[in-house]
Amino acid sequence: MLDKNYQPQNFEGDVYRAWEDARAFAAGRGDREGARPYTIVIPPPNVTGSLHLGHALNNTLQDVLVRFERMRGRDVLWQPGTDHAGIATQMMVERQLMERGEPDRRAMGREKFIERIWQWKEESGNTIVDQLKRLGASCDWSRLRFTMDEGLSRAVRKVFVELHRAGLIYKDKRLVNWDPELLTAISDLEVEQIETKGHLWHLRYPIEGKTFDAGDPSTFIVVATTRPETMLGDSAVAVHPDDERYTDLVGKNIILPIVGRRIPIIADEYSDPEKGSGAVKITPAHDFNDFEVGRRHGLAIINVLSKDACLALQSNEAFLQDVELTPQLKATILEYNGVFRFAARKMIIERLETEGYLEKIEPHLHTIPHGDRSGAVIEPFLTDQWYVDAATLAKPAIDAVKRGRTTFVPKNWESTYFHWMENIQPWCISRQLWWGHQIPAWYGPDGKIFVAEDEEGAKAAAKEHYGKDEPLERDEDVLDTWFSSGLWSFSTLGWPDETPEVARYYPTDVLVTGFDIIFFWIARMMMMGLHFMEEVPFRTVYIHALVRDEKGQKMSKSKGNVINPLELIDNYGADALRFTLSAMAAQGRDIKLSSSRVEGYRNFATKLWNASRFAEMNDCVPRADFDPGSAKLVVNRWIAGETERTGAAVTEALEAFRFNDAAGAVYHFIWHIYCDWYLELIKPVLMGDDEAAKAETRAMAAFVLDRALQLLHPFMPFVTEELWAKRMPEGEHRESLLMLSEWPTRQGLQNVEADAEIGWLIKLVTEVRSVRAEMNVPAGVKVPFVIADASAETKARFATHDETIKRLARVETIDFGTLPSGSVQIVLEEATVGLPLQGVIDFGAEQERLRREIDKVKSEIAQITAKLANKKFISRAPTHVVEEQRERKTEAEATVGKLEQAIKRLASL
RNA sequence: GGGCGGUUAGCUCAGCGGUAGAGCACUACAUUGACAUUGUAGGGGUCACUGGUUCGAUCCCAGUACCGCCCA
Known part of the structure; x- marks a missing residue:
């Protein structure tokens, strides 16, 4: 007997266990031997993370597809795994150490600290997996992978070595986005440009050979800057070659205030005559554009900052070069050295003002780069880093999408992909962190680099190079997290070994993800997949929206508007949450989720539950020998046709990734056709005494309910599986699993006459009801x-x-x-x-x-x-x-x- | 500055050349033997604006306004 009420918490756990016990999620099941494979790799959540609504949406959609295809007979591999998430995880553990009053990572040392993270990973790594299970995710958990597993790490090393050998990974000294809080380089993608109200300071730079007079504009040139503190590192002033105001000055020099350095006035098209005074200061060490100008003109690169963004002037050779070390400058160096960038700004402005070098200050709106993790203002910083030649790898990746070997759904995301890929910059992959894949590069005593998959390899190469054993030191840095994520579509299958899984399940069928990681992840997987597997990593990329709160704001802990999916599951059941997310999946960029919507779909599950109770009470039990095509009663022929129509609609919609249409079709069918009409229409039959009609109707009601459970199963796996098992004669239990049952296909059940007759009947009843209500007939x-x-x-x-x-x-x-x-x-x-x-x-x-x-x-x-x-x-x-x-x-x-x-x-x- | 998306019922959103839809909310009635986590009936929309294409435009095209996102 079914319980009187639908209470998901009473059976969801048991249903999931039954699936796992039957190994129903396993790829390569015996019953799928000759079947076509169907593969999805999960976008790996952070190993120490917990389920948020974005995950819930992402994984619901994947599970819908995977369950659908499994029922259609495919050999499904939904490959699960987690990501080590370099910076995020390291920060989290560091914060933990601080909160517990333990020594920080530096005091602890690298080895111990990493050990500590592994410990934390072991403790919390299963949280996210357990939460995905609560959602109903039918991943093949026996194949769970982690980006820092030995196998995947081997893939990372091999990829690094091979790309290095091919000249596609190289070390270079250039400006990077430096996060002075985390003390690491980050890639362009990890930088957020934030529009900020700031100031534009107009400085007077005295012209060499003239006596500086603040009242006489012919004795100086005005430059405007948003970062006055970097003026200590200026190595030129640039004006536009066509700017007639300055033609005479080009080639002359100015004397840099405070420092006294003599620097040239150069002509370069970079300076915009329309902006400010038309002259700009050039600081190659602290600005990306200035760096390029400096390169063009062979200017000195004078870095005046330390790694933590404090002035570093003392014993700074570049700074002191070609400068007369007057007692005054000595004092300045002492005063400024070690001062944090923003304090230094204030000091320098004050000093310039006192000495008459500050012409004016204007309010100024500009964008300032911030680190996406730390929130710190990013400092362009000159360092040695490892780079991937992304432009070369991007070419086949662009081509593959152009040729349709990989398609985006919706299609318009392809232009976003192209735009970025066609303008791609070298990818900085080294990070000054401890948690991650350590770069497989070793340095000889003279700095010579040996890249190899392991230390032995590097030693051998060094011995060959030096003619004898030399001590080697390994590069301390680790790789960008996305480097290993980029290999995910094949490293999880066992590559570089030639496993049967690589052969069978690559390329994958669909990648399901949000548009926010098209650059971070999709693009990199395309590049790596094409380079190493010579085949696209996935045939289709399905891009879904991001989940926001009901007011459309990004959910964040600080705003306190985070809806916890687990709470929704507790309150309404996993099925209701899944159905809600599926029904809303059509939305463009944002999904604004409100719990009333989830509640509504919980009610839908209740409706289904009660319909099943009705079936149970009326002995509507599935009968193996029943042929729905043989039905004699009009109402039965009609519902058989409606069922088939719905099946076709759901199938078509899912094939086209129209999750909302599919969910809508099955919702409408179950509630408004099966419950509202069919069950009402057959009540007289079931209560009548025509035994043949009763038998047929019972069998049909059961048949249609089974079909409905099948069509709904991808969206609401728990309640459908539970009802599937229980919908048998008293005391019996269906042995087969719904999730492994065969997806309904057409069998010619539609019937025009039956549709017309029942359509007439429904219209009659509806109109009578309507008129009665209007005429106030009680x-x-x-x-x-x-x-x-x-x-x-x-x-x-x-x-x-x-x-x-x-x-x-x-x-x-x-x-x-x-x-x-x-x-x-x-x-x-x-x-x-x-x-x-x-x-x-x-x-x-x-x-x-x-x-x-x-x-x-x-x-x-x-x-x-x-x-x-x-x-x-x-x-x-x-x-x-x-x-x-x-x-x-x-x-x-x-x-x-x-x-x-x-x-x-x-x-x- | 460049690009992309949005503007449809009170709210959140589907639809996208041929009679405007859903969920929630609202109103009235109803406890008839699956279901009040319910049923029945109902109200509510110049589909942002202006032009164009078309036999016909909410839908296609162009422009305008406002909102949002991405990139520089």
């Missing part, structure tokens, strides 16, 4: 029916559905003949149904109602008439459209006739 009152002008067919229909009509329309008796005076009348096709209700209803109101009906139909007729009068419409519109309009007009005119007759009858009282 729901409890049973009314008689008198039907005029009924054709033989209509009479037969009334006979067939006699009991049903009486029950659903609350009818007392049904007679054919002349309508008694004072009837409420309903026009239904050729017949007019009269409800003789003298004394019960208000005739003025009835007259009014009929008139409104007539007006409505007449206005429709007018519209159609105008259309048909239009010769161009007749000649240019497709024939079937014209025909359809004609038919509608004829029907409408007939209806008006009937309605006018009805009014006459009413008036003839």
